[in-house]
Amino acid sequence: MRNLNQDTITQAVIARFAGTPDARLKxxxxxxxxxLHAFAREVKLTEAEWLAGIQFLTATGQKCDDKRQxxxxxxxxxxxxxxxxxxNNDKPAGCTEATVFGPFHVEGAPHYEHxxxxxxxxxxxxxxxxxxxxxxxxxxxxxAVIEVWQADAEGKYDVQREGLDHAQARxxxxxxxxxxxxxxxxxxxxxxxxxxxPVGDMLRATRRHPWRPAHLHFMxxxxxxxxxxxxxxxxxxxxxxxxxVFGVRQSLIAxxxxxxxxxxxxxxxFVLAPAK
Amino acid sequence: MRNLNQDTITQAVIARFAGTPDARLKxxxxxxxxxLHAFAREVKLTEAEWLAGIQFLTATGQKCDDKRQxxxxxxxxxxxxxxxxxxNNDKPAGCTEATVFGPFHVEGAPHYEHxxxxxxxxxxxxxxxxxxxxxxxxxxxxxAVIEVWQADAEGKYDVQREGLDHAQARxxxxxxxxxxxxxxxxxxxxxxxxxxxPVGDMLRATRRHPWRPAHLHFMxxxxxxxxxxxxxxxxxxxxxxxxxVFGVRQSLIAxxxxxxxxxxxxxxxFVLAPAK
Numbered sequence: 001m002r003n004l005n006q007d008t009i010t011q012a013v014i015a016r017f018a019g020t021p022d023a024r025l026k027x028x029x030x031x032x033x034x035x036l037h038a039f040a041r042e043v044k045l046t047e048a049e050w051l052a053g054i055q056f057l058t059a060t061g062q063k064c065d066d067k068r069q070x071x072x073x074x075x076x077x078x079x080x081x082x083x084x085x086x087x088n089n090d091k092p093a094g095c096t097e098a099t100v101f102g103p104f105h106v107e108g109a110p111h112y113e114h115x116x117x118x119x120x121x122x123x124x125x126x127x128x129x130x131x132x133x134x135x136x137x138x139x140x141x142x143x144a145v146i147e148v149w150q151a152d153a154e155g156k157y158d159v160q161r162e163g164l165d166h167a168q169a170r171x172x173x174x175x176x177x178x179x180x181x182x183x184x185x186x187x188x189x190x191x192x193x194x195x196x197x198p199v200g201d202m203l204r205a206t207r208r209h210p211w212r213p214a215h216l217h218f219m220x221x222x223x224x225x226x227x228x229x230x231x232x233x234x235x236x237x238x239x240x241x242x243x244x245v246f247g248v249r250q251s252l253i254a255x256x257x258x259x260x261x262x263x264x265x266x267x268x269x270f271v272l273a274p275a276k
Numbered sequence: 277m278r279n280l281n282q283d284t285i286t287q288a289v290i291a292r293f294a295g296t297p298d299a300r301l302k303x304x305x306x307x308x309x310x311x312l313h314a315f316a317r318e319v320k321l322t323e324a325e326w327l328a329g330i331q332f333l334t335a336t337g338q339k340c341d342d343k344r345q346x347x348x349x350x351x352x353x354x355x356x357x358x359x360x361x362x363x364n365n366d367k368p369a370g371c372t373e374a375t376v377f378g379p380f381h382v383e384g385a386p387h388y389e390h391x392x393x394x395x396x397x398x399x400x401x402x403x404x405x406x407x408x409x410x411x412x413x414x415x416x417x418x419x420a421v422i423e424v425w426q427a428d429a430e431g432k433y434d435v436q437r438e439g440l441d442h443a444q445a446r447x448x449x450x451x452x453x454x455x456x457x458x459x460x461x462x463x464x465x466x467x468x469x470x471x472x473x474p475v476g477d478m479l480r481a482t483r484r485h486p487w488r489p490a491h492l493h494f495m496x497x498x499x500x501x502x503x504x505x506x507x508x509x510x511x512x513x514x515x516x517x518x519x520x521v522f523g524v525r526q527s528l529i530a531x532x533x534x535x536x537x538x539x540x541x542x543x544x545x546f547v548l549a550p551a552k
Contacts, residue, residue, distance in 0.1 A: 001518070001524075002517060002524045002526050003525050003526055004355075004358060004362065006359055006362045006363050009355050009358055009522060010359070012355070013354060016482075016484055017482050019482070019484075020481070020483060021483065025481060025482065026482070027319060028321075029482060031315055031318050031319045032315055033354055033355065035311045035314055035315035036311070036315075036354060037355065038311055038314075039308055039311035039312075040356060040359050041359070044363055045304075046364055047360055047361070047364050049304065050351070050356070050357070050360045054345070054347045054348055054351060057333065057336070057337060058337050058340045058345070058347050059337070060333070060337055061334050061337010061340065061347075062337050064334045064337065064338065069330070071334050072330055078289060078309055079285050079286065079289035079313065080316060081326070082280060082285055083313055083317070084316060084321050084323055084326045086280065086281050086285065087282050087320055087321065088322055088323050205296070205298070205301060206293050206296040207297065208295075240278065241277055242277070242292075246277070246285060246288060246289065248277075248278045249278060249279050250279055
């Protein structure tokens with residue numbers, strides 16, 4: 001195929017994927033090429049803009065390491081992450097909704113007993129978190145594995161702390177016989193997503209703020225149920241209606257209640273959907 | 277904005293870019309979000325595929341260094357580079373067509389006098405290259421700056437040679453009073469684009485070959501004319517109709533003529549478009 005022009009090149013590229021053995025991969029590549037080219041045609045992308053895009057994507061990849069995932073941040077801030085979550089988590093009524101995974105989960109978080117302080121030295125006001133893991137008929141899910149992670153009072157996850165060699169404000173618990181869980185941690189606070197990289201440059205250039213409303217991350221797994229990746233958001237947060245990553249669901253907002261001793265208490269029951 | 281779903285999130289993300297001061301950047305981000313989301317919706321992207329995409333883009337960025345540009349390779353193999361070239365180089369009839377820039381240009385190539393051997397030690401059969409740089413009315417363009425770069429007989433550019441500390445088979449010449457140029461180099465051969473990275477993985481998974489037909493790269497600049505980024509392709513090459521990066525134009529294919537002494541001669545006149 002020679003002399004391709006802006007009207008013929010898209011079909012020529014798609015034809016090149018005709019021999020892809022995996023039907024799903026062929027479908028993905030075909031659609032990707034169509035939409036990528038449609039974008040370039042719609043904006044009549046200039047060569048300078050093309051190069052700026054190449055440089056932006058390169059810098060985004062190079063900002064990533066074992067503790068920083070700039071491409072997830074990019075996906076989050078462009079709404080692609082939440083769109084993907086929304087398309088793949090159409091849960092039955094009454095089940096806890098999912099939201100974005102985010103870039104701060106790490107494998108190998110420490111296991112804790114009920115009542116333990118998962119903060120493990122992270123700075124912040126004391127907060128007790130408790131509730132139950134249930135199935136859609138209200139049945140307890142004993143043994144459900146509950147992983148929690150959160151930022152500290154300064155808006156930093158442990159992996160953002162240079163030189164810190166142990167987990168803070170993240171941990172794994174196992175639900176009790178009645179599906180119950182409880183642990184101590186610190187009060188979640190609103191924080192800006194890391195904006196010292198290409199995604200931060202994009203946010204500044206477009207006058208978007210980098211803030212996320214205060215939240216706890218949860219990932220909950222149990223045999224016979226769909227895995228749940230979600231947040232519990234803190235009520236009355238300034239950024240609930242302008243989350244930088246579009247992740248807020250009303251059903252995930254809980255009351256964080258100040259106790260007489262100055263600490264906080266948040267209670268939240270998770271309802272898992274049955275496995276498909 | 278809370279409770280965004282797959283039908284409402286795209287407009288919510290676009291609204292977040294409403295305050296972008298630069299109108300063109302706002303247009304680019306708006307269109308990008310629409311097409312990115314349209315892709316994800318069309319294929320109903322799964323969370324596992326989303327993660328695989330994040331990992332692919334991350335690896336692509338991390339494969340880049342000062343001598344390797346994997347994102348340009350990705351753009352080239354998806355036809356985005358050639359689409360961008362085609363949209364931005366609608367030159368007047370008779371002017372030399374443009375094609376892809378590729379990932380192997382480097383700044384600071386050595387300057388050579390006419391007749392010099394730009395191969396500078398690169399392996400390959402001897403080849404003389406000559407012609408003229410002209411304007412659209414046939415007028416010579418004396419002083420035009422001609423930059424050439426090419427792969428060697430083993431299909432490698434100098435920047436792909438570990439430990440090589442000087443330029444080979446690339447250089448800069450200045451057109452003479454009649455627009456003429458001539459230099460010695462090596463015979464261009466077909467070669468595979470670097471396929472030891474994520475782009476190579478993509479090509480293998482989709483059963484696409486990585487080969488480009490033999491060519492010389494040229495970038496020609498002169499005051500009063502549009503810069504020209506193009507190739508001169510070698511006639512009769514096996515890959516002229518299946519170039520891995522979709523860059524072949526019939527008008528850029530030249531006869532590479534074997535001489536009595538066994539060396540080759542290729543002649544090509546470039547016709548620059550007037551500056552806009």
